[in-house]
Amino acid sequence: MSMATGFRGNLWQAGRHARSLARTLAAPLLPDDVLGGLHPLWSRRAPQARVVRVVRETADTTTLFLRPGLAYAAHLPGQYAGIGLRIDGVWHWRTYSITSRPGASLLQVTVTAVPGGLVSGKLAHDTPVGSLVGIAAPEGEFTAPTGKPLFVTAGSGITPVMAMLRSHDLSDAVLVHVERTPEDVVFGHELRALPGVRVIEWHTSARGRPTPEMLDELVPDRPAREVLACGPAGLLDALTEAWPDVRVERFQPKRADHTAGTGGTVTLSASGIVADVAPETPILTAGEAAGALMPSGCRMGICHTCVGKLTAGAVRDMQTGELHDAADQPGRPVRTCVSAPTGDCTINL
Template identity: 35%
Template sequence: MFTQTSKPRLRDRVLRSPLVDLLTGPHGVDRYTELVEPTWTLGDSRARVVAVRRQTTRSVTLTLEPNAAFRAEPAFRAGQHINLSVEVDGRRLTRCYSPANAENDAYIELTVGLHDGGAVSQHLYRNARPGMVVGLEGVGGEFVLPANRPRRILFVSGGSGITPVLSMVRTLIAEGYTGEIAFVHYARTATEACYRDELAALPGVRVLHGYTRSDDAANLVGRFGPEHLAAAMPDPEAVFVCGPPELVDAVRAHCPAASSESFVPPVFTVPAEASGGRVAFADSGVDVVDDGRSLLEQAEAAGLSPESGCRMGICHTCTRRKTSGAVKNLITGAVSTTDGEDVQICVTAPIGDVEIAL
C-alpha cells in the first residue's frame, strides 16, 4: 500500500475545498493543477511511468506510480485488468491490460505485448519512457482468485496472457501461501518468453516452459495436452488459464472447471443481411444506412471518432446510450429493444432503426 505524507493529504484537502472549486470554475481544479503536475488530479485517474523495461523483442514492461484519484477507486484484485489511455497522433486511445504485480503493491506493473498494427502497443514499445504520464480508468474483470484459496493450483498462460496469472502467483507468495503451485507458460520461442528470470526465482513454484516454434530449452514439447498436465500437476484442485483461445480451449478440454480469460478478439457473427435501417448518431447529426457491422465500425466509417478501447466488449470504454431501437450483441446473440439503455457499440449491431447518443 502507498504511504501518504501529511503534505499530499493537506494538498488534497485544499484542492477539494468548495472555495477552490468555485475559483477554478467552470473547468474545475484538475485543469489547472495538471499544468503544474499532470498527476495532481482529483477526478482523473492517472499514473506516471517510473521504469521501462523491454524484456523481449516483442514486449515492453512499464512500472506505474498511480495518483490519489486511482487509489481512491476500488482496490485491484490479482487477475483483473486496468484500462490504460494514451494519446497517439492526437487521438486518445484506451486499451485494457492485466497488471502482473501482486495485490496491494505500491506500483502497477504492466507488460504490453507488441502487436502488428496495434496503435497503442506500438506506441508504448517505441516511446514509453520514465516520466511519461498515462491515463488509468479503473479495474474490472471476474478472473480472480477465490477467497478460499485452493491447496493445489495449476496456472497456465500463453504469450502476454502471463500477466494476470503471474499476478495471482505473486499475490499467493506475498500472502505466505503454503499450498502447491505449478506454472506452465507457452511462448513462440525462448527469446519471446516474458518473465523467464522472474519465474525461475519464484519460491516453491514448479515452472515449466513450452515453445511452439522451437524446442530449444523447452521443458514441454508441443501444445497443451494430457502429457503436459501430468508433467505439471496431475489432478489439480484449481486451474487458471489465460492466453490465446486455442490454449484456453485445450486446457478446458482436459480441465473443464478451469477459470479462463482470453484477450484475443472473438469472432463476431455478423448478420447475413443488413437490416437496412436508419442509424442515427444523434449528437453528431449523422445518419447512415445499417450495413450489418457493429455500431462502432459504422460510426468510424461515417467519419466519427468515438472513444473506444479493447474492441471486444471488455473495457466498456465505448459504452454509449441507445435512446431508441433494437440492437443485437454480436458475441452472445442477445437482442434488446429497451429504449434508454447503455450499450457497448464495439460489439453491438443495429436491427432496423436505431438512435445512439454519439
Template identity: 35%
Template sequence: MNAAVRPSTRRPQSRLRRLIAPLVVPQVFDFWASRLHPTWTWERPLARIVERSPASADAVTLLLAPNRHWAGARAGQHLMIGARIDGALVSRSYSLSDAPRGDGRIAITVKAIEGGKLSRHLHDHAQIGDVLEIGEAFGEMVLPERSDSAWLFLAAGSGITPLMAMTRELAAQGMPAPLTLLYWARRREELCFVDELRALAAQHPNFRVRFLLTRQAPQHGDEDAGRIDAQLLAQHVDDLSAHRVYACGPGGFVAQARESASVQVRAFEAEAFTPPPRAVEEGGLVEVVLARSGRTLALPRGQSLLTALEAHGLNLPSGCRMGLCNTCSCGKSSGSTRHLHTGAEQTEPVSSLRLCVNSATSHLVLDL
C-alpha cells in the first residue's frame, strides 16, 4: 500500500533559468513577480482559490489552482495549506477531497472547527482569488495500482475527505471492484457529499453507501443509526474477511474500527486526524535544554513537546499535529522520549523526532 506520490508535474528548468539562478534572490523575485500575477514565484508552491461551494452545514469545498512549482498528489494524500491571518502565516494539514484533475486543480473540504484559526478563516473568510501557500503531498493511504478485492471505507466526520477522493477516483475508473462506504456523523446536516454519493450509488451497482447517524434517527433508506463496532459492521458488510479496509476519522473512531475489523479483513489501513485515546503518563517535570537559543525549560511528562514548548511562548513550525507531515521535526542530541500514540520509548541519543507526538521521559537537549 506504500504507493508513492505521482511523478513531479513541474516543468524542467530552462537553460536561461539555470544560468541566472545563482544571481536570483527568491524572496525578492517573489515580491516583484507577485505584482504581475499573484501565484508567480521563483520556486515556492502557491495556489489560488478559483471556486468555493458549501459541502455541509459546517464545511466548504475550495477548488485550488496550484502554480507550476507544485509537484502533484494522489487521491487520499494530505498537503499543508497556509494562509496569512493577522500578519502571521498559519499552516495546517488538509486531505484532498477529490482526485487531482487533468488541469492540475485540486480540492480540499474544510470543516469549521471551534477554535481552529485556519479552518475558521478558510470557512468564513477565504474568497475566490485569495492565494494560499501549499506544501508537497504526503501520506501512504492511497489506492494500489490494481484493485483485486472488495473495498470497505469507514469514515467519520472530516475523515470522509480522503475517502471521498478515492471514491471519486474509483468511480472514474468505472468502479472496478465492489466498494462499500459507511459514513458516520452526529447529524444529517453535518454529512458532506450526500447527493453525489447517492448519485454514484445509483450509477454503479458495485458501490453501496450507508450514512450512520449517532444523534438523530434515520429517515431515509440509506441511513442507519449506531456507533462503530463488530456487530454493526457484520450487519452492513457480507463476508468482512474478503474486504480491504480504509478507515479515517477521529482517533477514538479509528481505534474502534481497528479493534472491530483489523483481525477479520484482508488488509487494514487507517489514518486519524486527532490523537487516539491514551493513558496519562506519570507526572513530574523534566529539564529540556534548547541548544541553539540557550534556554532551559521545565516541561511536564505526558504532554507533547510541541504543546509544552508553545506554553512557554515558543512559536514553532507545525502542521498536522498528528505526526504525519514532519513540519515540527527537530533534532535531539541527548535524552529519551515516548511516542504518545504508540507508547514506544526512543532512547537513541542523536536522532530526530516529531515534537507533536513525543513527550519527554528524561532530561533532553533539543536543536532549538
C-alpha cells in the first residue's frame, strides 16, 4: 500500500511539474520566470523561503526555521532581513533579526507577536511548516563587536545579539538581559548554558527597570568594554545619554523633539486615495488605514522601501525634524513611515 501510494504521489508530482513547465514555456517569459515556475525557491527576482520547522520560545514568541532559495545572500551576525507574507492577496513586509549563525543549514528568525500586529501575529501563531514567505537581502550595521563585549538587551532585543553569541567563541563577554520574569526570557535555557559568557538576568517584576547607574554597579569594568544594546526606546535613550560610545539597535524609529506635523489631508496620486492624517501619525500608517496598498519594509526609516515623491505641500521628518516642502524641492523622495504632513500634501504613491 505504501509503495503504491508513494508511486502515485510521484506520478502526481511529475505531472504537476510538467504542467508548470508547459505553462512557463508557452509565454515569452524571462529565464527567472521559468525558474520560479519550476520551483518557488529558484527565483532570484522574487526570493522566497520555506518554513521547515516552528519552535515556540515563549507564549508570544516563535522561531521560524527557514530554507531560503537561491537568491539569499549570507548575513553577518546581528543583521536583519525583510520577511514578507501574502495576506488576502497582498504582500506585507516587516523586518526581523536573524538569530542563526552564518553558515547554518537553516536560517532562523524569531518573531514576537505585537498586539494588533497583522504580520507578527500571523508569523508567531499561524505560519505552519511548509509555508512560503518572502525574504529580502540581509541588512544592518549592528554587527559583532571587535573588543571585549558587554551586551545589554531587553525583551525581543535579545534577537540580534543571539546570532552574535551563537557565532563567536566568547571567553570574556557579559550579557545583561532585562525581562519581566524568568519564564519570559527568550532563549532562556540556551543563554544560561552559554560557555564563556557571564549572563545577568534582571527581572523587572521583582526589581523594576534598571538604570545605567545600576548597570555600572553590575558590570564595574563597563568603561573598558564595547557596549552593544538593543531593546525598548526608554532603555536605549537612557544608555545613549549616559554612555556616549554605546552602539544601539532600535526596532522603532527614534523621533526628534518637536517633530510632529500639523496634520492634513494626504492625496496619494497614483492610487487616487485620500487620507486625513493626524499630526503624530506617519503617512504610511494613515494611508494603509485608508485602504492604500503602500510599499513598506522596516517601518522605521532605514530600508527606504516606503519612499514616495512629494509633489505638492510639505511634510516633516519625524526622526530628524526636518521640513520638506515640494515648493522648494518638487518630487523630493520622502520616507512615508517616518513622515507626517504639515498641511495638505500630495505624494506619488
